[in-house]
């Protein structure tokens with residue numbers, strides 16, 4: 001039942017209609033999309049869940065598809081991605097510090113603020129749905145607080161809030177971009193440093209993290225031709241990778257070719273770095289390949305398919321047993337042997353591999369567009385810890401590759417400490433091979449792809465439409 005507008009209130013006033021506030025008499029009804037979004041935020045916050053893995057589970061559990069699933073995805077991913085920006089605005093409106101607010105209530109406030117500031121959902125619907133969520137979640141005492149706070153948020157649109165709260169770009173360029181593009185300051189600085197002389201692209205690079213990317217598929221060589229996959233999936237051929245294609249909206253898992261392993265979901269940048277290593281000119285034998293940090297197996301699957309066609313074999317090493325099992329599933333039927341082992345000392349024969357991929361564990365700052373919560377979960381201290389591991393793994397790779405053999409050192413992060421600094425302290429017998437001309441499809445013709453050390457490759461979402469993958473090709477002397 002709808003209520004008539006009360007006297008003295010504007011038609012769009014969020015106090016209108018069923019935004020009944022704390023004392024509305026009817027039982028709260030939460031629509032399933034917002035329920036899923038709230039459950040996802042709780043899982044990310046309380047259980048350290050990965051949003052992109054948890055969401056399909058929740059959608060299936062609630063039986064959501066079509067428009068409801070799209071709304072749940074938009075609300076949960078959008079809220080996760082912009083959390084810091086939403087918090088700055090909520091803080092400005094709140095009478096209490098945010099860290100004193102019951103965490104599920106704070107989740108609901110973020111969801112409500114996201115709807116008010118970044119969707120076309122009418123303000124009264126955004127507020128009333130959030131109040132309902134809080135009441136249905138067993139926190140009726142917070143309903144009045146939530147209602148009042150979101151009414152304050154609705155006083156401005158997003159641009160209005162950013163104009164009020166963001167520091168001036170001239171005074172504090174990092175702080176300005178951090179708030180306006182919803183990134184932690186340390187990540188703004190890291191990406192700015194990685195852009196080096198092209199720092200003027202920083203706003204574009206950060207904006208690209210906030211775009212929902214297309215799903216990229218790889219047509220596994222020898223298992224399905226790209227044309228066939230294009231016809232089966234309704235996708236379009238990728239710009240650079242000869243095996244890649246871009247899918248429009250939809251669930252890739254529902255495609256028969258993905259379900260039966262002829263194709264897989266894989267960012268085009270990941271395809272390009274693996275292909276560059278596999279196809280780089282090499283003198284001498286070319287039969288033994290190694291993937292030293294293989295889980296969950298995307299690149300091992302591509303390398304395995306190429307190896308099968310070229311009469312080579314691949315050893316794939318992964319330290320986590322669960323992820324090693326994922327690799328085994330991915331490479332089934334391919335000439336790949338999976339070892340659950342520490343890549344720093346995997347017990348494999350020294351000096352025996354022709355090509356070695358080290359797709360190192362990293363901060364993932366190059367794939368923020370695909371991992372909505374990652375930018376707020378990662379901490380600057382993670383970088384030092386990962387860098388030690390990256391250096392140790394590179395040392396191990398250097399011992400496993402044969403003289404004259406090639407290593408592809410890869411990160412899905414452009415952070416200079418994970419790229420240039422690791423390379424600058426590499427083992428002395430590894431020389432850098434110029435990879436910039438070797439990337440399939442020649443992305444350099446469209447936009448620069450030179451990395452921070454001469455000869456290395458840095459892809460970018462805002463330039464190439466790929467994740468920001470880094471590649472250095474190294475030859476053992």
Ligand SMILES: C[S@@+](CC[C@H](N)C(=O)[O-])C[C@H]1O[C@@H](n2cnc3c(N)ncnc32)[C@H](O)[C@@H]1O
Nearest residue numbers: 293294295296297298299318319342343359361
């Ligand atoms: C960036 S991911 C690799 C992604 C993979 N190449 C793909 O394309 O699917 C890095 C992997 O290294 C694994 N890892 C971390 N430390 C390791 C170690 N010491 N030895 C081997 N693997 C390790 C992680 O568990 C993670 O699965």
